[in-house]
Every structure is written in structure tokens, then in C-alpha cells.
Amino acid sequence: MATVNIYGRKPVKRIREESASRGWKKINGFAHPLGKNTGRGYFNKKSGVDLVKNNLIQLLSTNKGERVMLPSFGINLDRYLFEPLDSFTIDQIKNDIFLTLAAYAPEVEVIDLSVTSSDLYGYQENGAIFIKLNARLTESGGEQFDMTIKVG
DSSP: OOOOOBTTBOOOHHHHHHHHHHTOOOOEEEOSSOOOBTTTBSOOEEEHHHHHHHHHHHHHHOOTTOSTTOTTOSOOGGGGTTSOOOHHHHHHHHHHHHHHHHHHOTTEEEEEEEEEEGGGGTOOOSSOEEEEEEEEESSGGGOEEEEEEEEO
């Protein structure tokens, strides 16, 4: 395992050995959306499953071309909003999600993925799609998590 320089210095030998023996690295990053936190400014930090959930929400709710300098980031789920949710369309949505996750979230292993319409949840909205994702982190100990994302 490669050692990462921390502020221009290599970590001490004990930390290098401990992180190598665990075989995983901790996932850290900024929380989304940005907002004022008491005493800490606008940039809140998250780690582990919470950070990955935030990143997946951003990834699956961003249309391709919306992100500056990353034109292929995201997935165009809005195009499926008023399509009939038959088995063919559901398979297309799942395929798009799997390809996007493979490209931008390789640390996530999908266990179960289901795509349903808003009718099953009792919403009066027409055309909303719900994506239920059961996944596991391949790094950081293999934590498993569930999440639901509403599109539309």
C-alpha cells in the first residue's frame, strides 16, 4: 500500500503499518449541500457511508453536461420521467445507473437495485421515479447501506 504524504511529511511508521494491516482507507470529504454550520463555517465534513450517500445523490441527480469541467459526470434520469415504466425502460435505467456507478463510484458494490414509479408510494405526482439502492462499500470495511432517491 502506498503511503500518502500528509502536509509534506510522511506519516510515522506505526500509522503506515496500521493502515496497511487494515487493508482499507477511510473515505473523507465535504458534505452536500453547503450550508452554515455553527462555529465551523460553510464547509462541513462527512465520512464513510454518509459521504458516499451524499456523493451518490449528487451523481444520480446531475444531468450530463451540468458539471463544469466534467461533461460526462452524471446521468440523464430526467429523460425517463414521462416514459412508461415497463420492463424495457426499467432495464435501461438500471443499466445507465450501473454504468455511471462503475465510472464514478467504484468503491460502491450494488447488492440490489429497484426502480419504481410514484404510484406505488401513493404520491399524486405524475412521472416521478424512485430508485432504491442497497449497496456495500468495497473499501472501509464493507459497510452496507440502503438509500432511496426520488427523480422528478
